[in-house]
Amino acid sequence: MASLKMIEKGNWEVSFYCKQYNGENKKIKKRGFKTKKEANDFANNYIKMHTGAIDTMFFDVVDEFIDYKQDKIKYNTKINYKKVQKKIHELFENKPINQITKGDIARFLDKLKHIPSQQKEVKQKINLIFKYASVYYNLNYNPMDNLEYELAKSKPKIKEILTLEEFKKLDEILKKEVKPLARLYYNLMYYSGARPGEIAGLTLNDIDFNNCTININKTRIRTAKVNSPKNSSSNRIVTLPKKCIEMLKKVVNLSLPKKEFIFSTPIVYCKCLIRIIKEYNFPKKISLHSFRHSHVSLLIEQGVEITSISQRIGHKNSQVTLGVYAHFYKKKNDKILDILNKID
Incomplete structure (x- = not known):
């Protein structure tokens, strides 16, 4: 009662x-x-x-599942779950969960085919919702099992990169257009391969001036919001070239409290970069992540082993790195073929 x-x-x-x-x-x-x-x-x-009342309405189970996940996932993932929840409420027909068919799900996914990435994300989450229902509400039938539905194909994203020469040209613009601390942020991004939030999360405690390294152990989301790194492999020590360390010594206030963030949040530097690209008619439409991609491309061009690159950028293993940057290796293989063709 x-x-x-x-x-x-x-x-x-x-x-x-x-x-x-x-x-x-x-x-x-x-x-x-x-x-x-x-x-x-x-x-x-x-x-x-x-x-165990399996005739519970589907939206109630969806909302229950989202609430259940909130304390178990990171901030950005929470946002993705909330987006999926909203989309289900907007486009799905609410009915008892035990009456939902494969056809219901297919018709729902059809409504998202114009956004392939969202369609894939939603399909994955619906599958998790039904698995949740099978455990918590004794649902015996999962319409997602063996669902033959062909997802819309996303256009491959072009990873814009800056060669070392192109970055140096950009850096000359940065010298004139931004404050030294902002210029330092972009340099650390390019020469470390770290994620935007990882650099924004640095404090003086994370910098070893003697050994020329930074300790990446968190990622910054908002002004006062931090998460643990993306995965366990993302906790890492990254070496920096001496010129970056010298910039750090020169630009950063070394009397700053050891636990205080050195930089602003990534969105500040994102807006600044967009402005510079537009005002100077920069030939490439780069983003903050372009600095990370550029760093990987630079290492590949220099012949650094994939395992070392993977560890440096915080990937779980080298297979993940190969999956993301396979097209960079294709370019390198093309060069190898050119060399071989020149051999008599």
């Missing part, structure tokens, strides 16, 4: 016990309902969902 209490006019609270999938009898308390009926309906629906 749910306990209902009016906190104030238009704000009802409900509390009740409900046995979870693992057998735990958990107390649930929630407030913010406009009416007593809304509070009571929430309790009844929650109990129904958690006692």
